Amino acid sequence: MEPIVVAKNLTKSYTKGLRALDNVSLTVNQGKVLVVMGPSGSGKSTLIRTFNGLETFDKGELSILGIKVDSTHDERKIQKIRRRVGMVFQQFNLFPHLSILENITLAPVHVQKRRQIEAEEYGMYLLSQMGIDSHAKKYPSQLSGGEQQRVAIARALALKPKLLLFDEPTSALDPERITEVLDAMRRLAEQGMTMIVVTHEIGFAKDVSDQVLFMDSGKVIEKSPPNIFFSNARHERSRKFLNQLDKH
């Protein structure tokens, strides 16, 4: 099996000596789903944002889809990675001045230089996969949060990525809207998409993930398969966190 992400000893520190990432090492293989959990400020967002170059790191090695990046943050390599890695944000970050379909076709047309018609056809296919093809002509502000997040997933998929990163994709949604987004993500996992998901959704992590990574203050505390992590976490800190989550 081909590793998609290989990180070795990633370290990132802020000026005050605080470490956002502290010797983080991990491997994600093709077709696997990794869920990253941890309290806020634990560095989980920072971690997945380094995987497409939105964050830099100071020390360590990172290889995404065989492209090696180091702390020099080589712009050309990062562009190459971004063309093959999709990202979905907590706040959707759709482009408000573009229609739903234009949001999706922007990158295929201008980054991959695909033909407009071709990109639109594929965009419509993705929207129908997400069950929102009837909204193609609308603008982001006319859609509900759940619908916007599904558009954001379709937008990330439009570049036919090999890896999808999700940064708390359901944290800004109403409880009723969370399911529709999680279902879309489940279907992607079933289709064999490699995904790294930062989330607090235990149900999703239990059902879909192959590994759960637990982080606290920049360190990887524990990396276990979900059945072990949720029933019998090895580390005291993980158990404490899970107890807190259960109370909510």
Place this chain on the structure above:
Amino acid sequence: MLKIYISSIKVFLKTLKKKLFSNLFNTIITLLIILFISVACFNTFEWLISQANWKVVISNLPLYAFGSYPPNEQWRPATWIISLLLLSIFTLCGPEWKWLRKNLLIIWVGTIPLGLYLLYGGFGLSPIMSRHWGGLTLTILLTVCSSLLSLPFGIVLALCRQSSLPLIQKLSSIYIDAMRAIPLIAVLFFGQLLIPLFLPVGIEIDRVWRAIFAFTLFVSAYIAEDIRGGLQSIPNTQIEAANSLGLNQYQIIQFILIPQALRIALPALTNQSIGLFQNTSLMAILGLVELLGVGRSILANPEFIGQYIEVYVWLACVYWMVCTIMAILARHLEQRMTINQANF
């Protein structure tokens, strides 16, 4: 239908009574104001109808419109102004064909080369030098050319001011601050009097173009600040999203930043172009015979001496009308742009 109409009038009268005549003091104030307004209206109308001598306006209409443009060629500027007017009407209440709406901007930009061709002549029309241009035609030409040139220049300045390269960033902020610290009339003087001195012998730029150039230099600094405000109000997450899609820096500027910044800055930009339209009247002092210049030269004619009020009232009406058209067009554009995206 009629019943509803009458009852709404009744409600209106009732509120009027409650608000304006509720006690003695209010009644007195209301009556005084009514008296004052009616006296003012009466005097104005009396002057407008019986005292004013409108011959100074009526007999000089072509002069106000075209300046000293040769009379048998005046159909050319007339065609241009009428086409602008028709295009405005068409933009506001024309049919909703999609392909047409999409290309309307190009048609608008296209009116500038059309106007220049009609005014300059050549290619089958007899050439006419710019010193014969004047009146409303020249005013509109100055406004349209300057605002269209200063928009891209202002965008570039705004982007430079946001640039991460310190030299470019400093240079553009020095330029913007300097331009905003100099009065417009000084910049216009510079354009008219100093530019010819700086240019090598034999090269001469037309006075009209020197004026357009000076206006562009001045207005683009203000436009840059308006657009910078727009750029700064775009959240950083938009850039992150565009980055993660693999768009490069120029594509982000072109597809994400500028369209959103322009939309946010649109009301301020309207303000600038209306201001610019009125500021073109400063050129009358510097010897271009635009709308105000025509008024001044007519007043210098012994036949019409002393008829200041008629001429200036008339000019005020013309300026008001054109500004209103511009404001309505801008509001229309704003509504179209925000129609689907009210809250972002």
